[in-house]
Amino acid sequence: MISQFFHADLAPRTWRRIAAVVVVAFGALAGAVQADTVSTFKLDNGMDVVVIEDHRAPVVVHMVWYKIGAADESPGHSGIAHFLEHLMFQGTKEVAPGALSKIVAAQGGSDNAFTTQDYTAYFQRVASDRLGLVMKLEADRMHNLDLSQKNVDTERQVILDERNQRVDSDPGALFNEQMDAAQYLNQPYGIPVIGWRHEMEKLSRQDALDFYQANYAPNNAILVVAGDVKPDEVLALAKQYYGPIPPSDKIHPRVRPTEPPQLAERRLTMSDPRVAQPFVVRTYLAPQRHPGDQKEAAALTMLAQLLGGNRATSVMPKALEFDQKIATYTSASYDGLSMDATTFGLAAVPADGVSLGDLEKAMDAVLAKFLKDGVDPAEFARIKAQVAAQQIYDRDNTQGLAHQYGMALASGLSVKDVQDWPAALQAVTPDEVVAEARKVLDRRHSVTGWLTAEEAQQ
Amino acid sequence: MISQFFHADLAPRTWRRIAAVVVVAFGALAGAVQADTVSTFKLDNGMDVVVIEDHRAPVVVHMVWYKIGAADESPGHSGIAHFLEHLMFQGTKEVAPGALSKIVAAQGGSDNAFTTQDYTAYFQRVASDRLGLVMKLEADRMHNLDLSQKNVDTERQVILDERNQRVDSDPGALFNEQMDAAQYLNQPYGIPVIGWRHEMEKLSRQDALDFYQANYAPNNAILVVAGDVKPDEVLALAKQYYGPIPPSDKIHPRVRPTEPPQLAERRLTMSDPRVAQPFVVRTYLAPQRHPGDQKEAAALTMLAQLLGGNRATSVMPKALEFDQKIATYTSASYDGLSMDATTFGLAAVPADGVSLGDLEKAMDAVLAKFLKDGVDPAEFARIKAQVAAQQIYDRDNTQGLAHQYGMALASGLSVKDVQDWPAALQAVTPDEVVAEARKVLDRRHSVTGWLTAEEAQQ
Numbered sequence: 001m002i003s004q005f006f007h008a009d010l011a012p013r014t015w016r017r018i019a020a021v022v023v024v025a026f027g028a029l030a031g032a033v034q035a036d037t038v039s040t041f042k043l044d045n046g047m048d049v050v051v052i053e054d055h056r057a058p059v060v061v062h063m064v065w066y067k068i069g070a071a072d073e074s075p076g077h078s079g080i081a082h083f084l085e086h087l088m089f090q091g092t093k094e095v096a097p098g099a100l101s102k103i104v105a106a107q108g109g110s111d112n113a114f115t116t117q118d119y120t121a122y123f124q125r126v127a128s129d130r131l132g133l134v135m136k137l138e139a140d141r142m143h144n145l146d147l148s149q150k151n152v153d154t155e156r157q158v159i160l161d162e163r164n165q166r167v168d169s170d171p172g173a174l175f176n177e178q179m180d181a182a183q184y185l186n187q188p189y190g191i192p193v194i195g196w197r198h199e200m201e202k203l204s205r206q207d208a209l210d211f212y213q214a215n216y217a218p219n220n221a222i223l224v225v226a227g228d229v230k231p232d233e234v235l236a237l238a239k240q241y242y243g244p245i246p247p248s249d250k251i252h253p254r255v256r257p258t259e260p261p262q263l264a265e266r267r268l269t270m271s272d273p274r275v276a277q278p279f280v281v282r283t284y285l286a287p288q289r290h291p292g293d294q295k296e297a298a299a300l301t302m303l304a305q306l307l308g309g310n311r312a313t314s315v316m317p318k319a320l321e322f323d324q325k326i327a328t329y330t331s332a333s334y335d336g337l338s339m340d341a342t343t344f345g346l347a348a349v350p351a352d353g354v355s356l357g358d359l360e361k362a363m364d365a366v367l368a369k370f371l372k373d374g375v376d377p378a379e380f381a382r383i384k385a386q387v388a389a390q391q392i393y394d395r396d397n398t399q400g401l402a403h404q405y406g407m408a409l410a411s412g413l414s415v416k417d418v419q420d421w422p423a424a425l426q427a428v429t430p431d432e433v434v435a436e437a438r439k440v441l442d443r444r445h446s447v448t449g450w451l452t453a454e455e456a457q458q
Numbered sequence: 459m460i461s462q463f464f465h466a467d468l469a470p471r472t473w474r475r476i477a478a479v480v481v482v483a484f485g486a487l488a489g490a491v492q493a494d495t496v497s498t499f500k501l502d503n504g505m506d507v508v509v510i511e512d513h514r515a516p517v518v519v520h521m522v523w524y525k526i527g528a529a530d531e532s533p534g535h536s537g538i539a540h541f542l543e544h545l546m547f548q549g550t551k552e553v554a555p556g557a558l559s560k561i562v563a564a565q566g567g568s569d570n571a572f573t574t575q576d577y578t579a580y581f582q583r584v585a586s587d588r589l590g591l592v593m594k595l596e597a598d599r600m601h602n603l604d605l606s607q608k609n610v611d612t613e614r615q616v617i618l619d620e621r622n623q624r625v626d627s628d629p630g631a632l633f634n635e636q637m638d639a640a641q642y643l644n645q646p647y648g649i650p651v652i653g654w655r656h657e658m659e660k661l662s663r664q665d666a667l668d669f670y671q672a673n674y675a676p677n678n679a680i681l682v683v684a685g686d687v688k689p690d691e692v693l694a695l696a697k698q699y700y701g702p703i704p705p706s707d708k709i710h711p712r713v714r715p716t717e718p719p720q721l722a723e724r725r726l727t728m729s730d731p732r733v734a735q736p737f738v739v740r741t742y743l744a745p746q747r748h749p750g751d752q753k754e755a756a757a758l759t760m761l762a763q764l765l766g767g768n769r770a771t772s773v774m775p776k777a778l779e780f781d782q783k784i785a786t787y788t789s790a791s792y793d794g795l796s797m798d799a800t801t802f803g804l805a806a807v808p809a810d811g812v813s814l815g816d817l818e819k820a821m822d823a824v825l826a827k828f829l830k831d832g833v834d835p836a837e838f839a840r841i842k843a844q845v846a847a848q849q850i851y852d853r854d855n856t857q858g859l860a861h862q863y864g865m866a867l868a869s870g871l872s873v874k875d876v877q878d879w880p881a882a883l884q885a886v887t888p889d890e891v892v893a894e895a896r897k898v899l900d901r902r903h904s905v906t907g908w909l910t911a912e913e914a915q916q
Contacts, residue, residue, distance in 0.1 A: 075533060075646065076715040178722040181643035186654060188533065196644060196718035257534040260654035263728055264636040270722035
């Protein structure tokens with residue numbers, strides 16, 4: 001339940017085939033960690049290549065990231081990006097339906113894929129001497145996908161079942177969908193990655209093939225290879241397997257509808273008898289990490305940490321959980337990695353006998369006090385150290401690092417943006433945090449949602 | 459101010475170059491009025507032709523309705539349908555920019571055009587012997603539009619100024635935009651016909667030409683001619699002028715995104731110091747007149763009349779204005795003529811000293827009482843007579859009738875649907891009204907908006 005709040009922003013816009021895959025398991029800090037050993041190339045057909053070396057174990061992670069996500073779908077076809085991701089496992093002329101995963105597993109490896117609003121990614125983790133094999137398989141399905149009507153129909157039922165299980169049977173997930181739809185007046189982020197059921201039901205083989213042919217090509221893809229490999233070996237293999245695939249002339253710059261001025265605060269209430277624990281969520285429209293300009297996003301990242309990052313010392317849990325004892329859980333969340341404007345989220349679960357209205361008032365009072373008093377210098381220093389430590393941990397996790405590069409590059413950022421990010425976070429000043437908070441925490445740009453078991457009136 | 463409420467549903471989705479044009483001026487009832495004298499044809503190139511005879515005066519109204527509106531725009535190009543409507547006055551190889559209107563005026567006629575979510579229409583009113591002339595002009599710009607970059611740039615400034623005047627300087631219009639954006643989770647009706655400013659600024663000559671070439675063709679148009687004309691003469695002229703225009707192979711069935719289940723009541727508050735009079739509006743998602751099935755829409759039309767149609771006897775004004783004296787104005791509005799799901803709207807202006815919260819509670823209590831008590835038979839009979847009389851008046855107005863046929867046919871209804879509508883209204887029973895009210899007045903499908911001068915908290 002708690003992870004749902006914490007990922008309130010991320011969850012509804014990310015659709016993973018297996019959620020656990022991207023939960024980065026932080027290893028022990030392995031002494032002094034060097035700066036990333038990252039090499040980049042571009043193939044003649046426009047495919048970007050990123051290699052991250054880590055020779056501690058003889059394994060490699062091979063990822064292909066397509067710069068296409070659910071927010072790029074055409075109106076009325078919600079879910080097609082994720083549907084196609086499923087169908088990418090349905091084979092080619094060379095590889096039978098479902099065989100790719102079996103081949104990888106037979107080599108002792110694992111594979112998976114996921115779709116978000118901004119990108120679609122496929123990856124395998126194998127022994128490093130099997131890199132050529134997985135490249136061959138991935139390159140094959142980049143341009144040889146072969147879909148039978150029967151397999152399309154079967155897989156459509158799979159994604160409908162997936163929607164049933166993960167959304168329709170979960171009031172919290174339905175609530176997130178309704179919140180997102182209210183948050184975005186124009187941007188496609190208001191439409192769920194999994195798709196609206198009535199549109200998913202109509203997705204056809206031709207829709208999938210059209211989406212595939214328009215978007216899957218080397219000049220719309222990023223290859224990320226991380227692990228026990230040498231950059232020149234990876235480049236040679238990439239040239240061998242991906243090099244022969246012709247670029248597509250259908251790839252255009254990604255320009256998606258953006259928000260008009262949001263002038264009116266929105267509120268919504270969802271009541272569902274299945275709700276075990278009512279809560280209140282507030283999301284504010286917030287800027288993303290812009291290519292070459294991550295200052296605002298860095299300040300918002302620190303703001304989320306200050307408000308909710310630490311269970312004992314952060315502003316919201318301290319005031320609402322420990323001092324006033326009117327909440328049993330609070331959170332502040334922000335993830336700036338997004339092609340277009342994203343959200344800054346707050347959530348709170350009331351203690352027994354506390355109404356959502358009273359809890360929300362108290363939450364707003366805490367925010368107002370924070371804006372007035374400013375940042376506690378000791379807390380700010382602690383959080384900066386925490387963030388720095390976290391980034392060292394992150395760097396030590398090669399698969400997590402590969403994921404960071406892939407997400408960033410597929411979202412329009414550069415390798416330099418990724419590498420500048422830790423310094424951008426460390427450069428944030430308390431005044432910048434407060435200035436950004438004043439700008440972003442504007443209720444005209446917000447949606448406040450109550451999820452309750454019984455009908456409640458705001 | 460009042461018309462704004464009354465047309466709360468219609469206004470934001472309709473964009474007229476001159477609003478007065480479509481305000482039907484009801485003439486005196488001219489004795490017994492016959493059933494419409496309506497003839498229909500289809501040209502070989504797919505263009506529909508509707509002729510409405512009225513020989514009382516030697517004038518004719520000539521209209522071309524394109525089955526394309528703002529809700530058919532591609533994402534990120536809001537306003538292009540209306541922009542193109544403006545550009546259609548910018549000339550062809552034969553007719554100089556602005557000359558069409560001058561030619562019509564020189565003949566003592568008038569012309570105009572308007573764009574809604576569902577259609578775009580162009581029309582002229584001239585002496586009936588000038589019908590051939592206006593057909594020649596209209597047919598010419600259907601396929602010979604010639605746009606200079608300079609004229610496109612000038613006209614873009616015109617539509618931006620139009621947005622400034624009609625929306626950005628009017629808190630009520632801005633409020634309507636925010637309400638619509640919150641009402642529709644998926645349907646494009648949430649995007650304003652005039653366009654979002656930041657998207658209008660980028661509309662290019664090529665965008666306009668693409669939209670024109672994809673959508674302006676005889677097989678996507680309806681010709682409506684009403685007045686002192688004979689059907690066979692109109693058909694002969696239509697064949698002469700429109701007949702030679704080839705049909706387009708780019709015209710596809712109109713399938714637009716529709717709503718997913720709306721599960722959470724939404725509320726919004728907009729505060730603007732320019733607001734002279736605060737008010738509360740509630741809109742509920744509501745079904746439209748479906749081709750061949752107008753029963754629900756008929757019941758909702760009667761419901762709007764019962765709740766707010768008569769200043770003295772209807773449910774809302776009677777309870778809130780006259781009995782409780784807490785409102786100075788109330789309204790209920792519904793217009794079923796829409797391609798996709800539309801809204802049922804309620805509005806109320808508080809009396810001095812009454813809060814919006816109290817007024818809204820009282821409005822909900824009135825609705826609850828109506829659902830419990832049901833329809834007053836005497837009031838229902840009075841309204842049925844009123845509706846019947848209105849329709850006789852409407853039929854007597856040839857231009858209004860032409861407009862009714864054009865709107866309906868361009869929205870996907872048939873001539874038969876138009877002709878069945880009066881009987882459908884008369885066939886509604888009190889039980890059907892209450893059943894439909896119970897179904898539609900579901901707050902999970904609604905948006906409640908407060909417009910205030912000062913910051914108010916719901």
